[in-house]
Ligand code: SF4
């Protein structure tokens with residue numbers, strides 16, 4: 001131990017020429033990866049112009065939470081939890097050792113030698129901890145790739161070789177430490193701080209043949225260690241390890257210009273200038289899209305969460321990303337030959353893939369872009385094309401005449417904005433609740449509850465048209481823009497200068513009005529009816545049930561829970577209705593689609609591929625007598641699903657359940673105004 005303070009010689013037993021070779025090899029290895037990174041950067045830069053996040057405070061927030069905090073990785077859905085913790089162990093071990101080794105090099109070759117004293121002792125202990133974490137992660141990763149082999153995970157030879165190589169580097173590192181402790185005379189009270197190497201040294205001591213044997217073995221293993229590290233550095237950007245760089249960049253640079261519920265606006269001027277609508281070739285992919293495609297680590301989380309994939313449709317969001325990435329890398333251009341129409345139209349736009357993806361790949365934006373091009377090319381036919389024609393001609397996808405918009409309100413005396421110009425709440429009914437016979441009961445229940453709470457409200461009646469959400473999700477962007485423009489003008493006139501709120505029972509309408517209409521100068525407070533009803537109960541304007549009358553399970557609509565983060569209000573309404581909520585395995589933000597989104601409501605599909613059956617089975621599995629919904633489309637799909645799976649479960653909107661509870665004599669408490 002040189003000097004009085006505990007420390008160690010960094011390159012003890014390594015001749016100066018060997019150290020020179022070591023640094024040369026490391027530089028060559030890193031140089032190979034830097035060169036590979038440059039090739040990738042050129043590829044991303046050759047893409048179409050597009051947004052990138054350039055806000056340092058957003059970078060910092062994402063760096064601390066998503067990259068260093070591993071928030072998305074840690075929050076993996078249930079079947080992936082063990083894989084998530086395995087990744088955290090690998091990440092902590094790898095980053096810790098990388099930073100620690102860099103600090104060691106700075107101390108050794110820099111002007112100030114700080115690798116001594118208390119710092120040195122703590123460093124040794126913590127670095128052993130990182131080493132053990134990395135080793136455990138590598139062993140579990142090899143186990144997972146060889147024995148458990150989850151189907152949605154990538155399974156190439158390189159996927160197995162990488163954790164094996166990392167594990168071997170870590171293991172040789174521990175042996176080098178242990179052998180050094182056997183010959184460099186470190187006193188036991190200092191050596192103990194290198195606790196893993198110290199324990200290993202005790203086991204190796206009888207086998208190495210004294211100090212000379214330990215020195216020789218130390219040098220041999222050191223060379224093996226160096227060669228493996230050089231190989232790792234050289235292959236860094238060519239293996240899955242590249243995601244350490246690419247995923248970080250993808251997370252940091254993801255544009256912040258849009259809410260997840262908002263699809264990008266296509267400008268007519270741009271279409272006239274380019275003669276192009278949507279995505280037709282890989283050349284039109286932006287820098288961020290190209291980067292995020294390359295950042296995909298084939299973890300399969302998107303595929304696990306995808307209702308289209310689960311129902312046997314020809315869509316895997318993971319395969320889609322991989323296909324596009326392969327095309328960009330190989331220079332293939334025509335997306336029409338790479339991604340089949342059936343694949344594109346299978347998507348329900350539920351956003352589960354985007355929500356789960358740790359590298360924030362923009363699956364839905366890509367699918368929407370490709371759909372736009374194919375719709376413009378006239379490649380959409382059959383019932384969904386017919387629903388678009390109805391939207392254009394009648395202002396709703398059901399093809400009903402506008403004069404029937406208020407049929408649902410027969411006998412309820414629901415005022416229009418002309419009849420009640422002083423209204424505080426505009427009830428935006430939505431097409432499904434206005435025209436679909438089953439969903440009309442949702443509109444009736446909501447209006448009745450508003451009346452009972454004494455809310456001054458009104459409806460647009462014949463002036464309300466579809467928000468255009470189905471058109472936009474199906475890819476008919478200009479029909480959406482036309483409807484949005486018309487509705488924006490109607491709303492601006494109806495809402496006037498006063499502060500008023502739009503309340504709607506449809507999460508798709510809410511999402512569109514809230515996030516997509518501001519682009520058409522229509523900015524209003526928009527609430528889902530669950531939130532509004534929950535607030536009415538909380539403020540005593542609607543009474544709450546005094547006793548529990550049954551069990552219910554809640555199907556969270558994707559565009560309410562996942563996309564807009566509202567999971568508490570629907571449950572509060574159900575509790576107010578005197579129901580005990582039994583959760584499905586997939587609930588809250590991790591809900592699973594009913595199958596109607598993305599325009600799928602209008603597609604015909606074989607019985608065995610129906611998403612609503614999967615979800616209805618999951619709801620029935622809770623044993624609850626009722627499945628509550630909070631969306632007229634979900635209500636429709638799950639009612640059909642429940643019938644198809646032959647269960648006895650009732651399917652009802654939460655507004656119907658609350659109204660039913662209030663009508664039960666002696667079952668509610670609170671102030672009832674009307
Ligand atoms: S949005 Fe939903 S249906 Fe579409 S690919 Fe993603 S998970 Fe699948």
Ligand code: SF4
Pocket residue numbers: 295296297298299300301302303317318321353356357358359360361
């Ligand atoms: S796209 Fe995202 S979630 Fe899907 S496999 Fe790639 S990294 Fe995983």
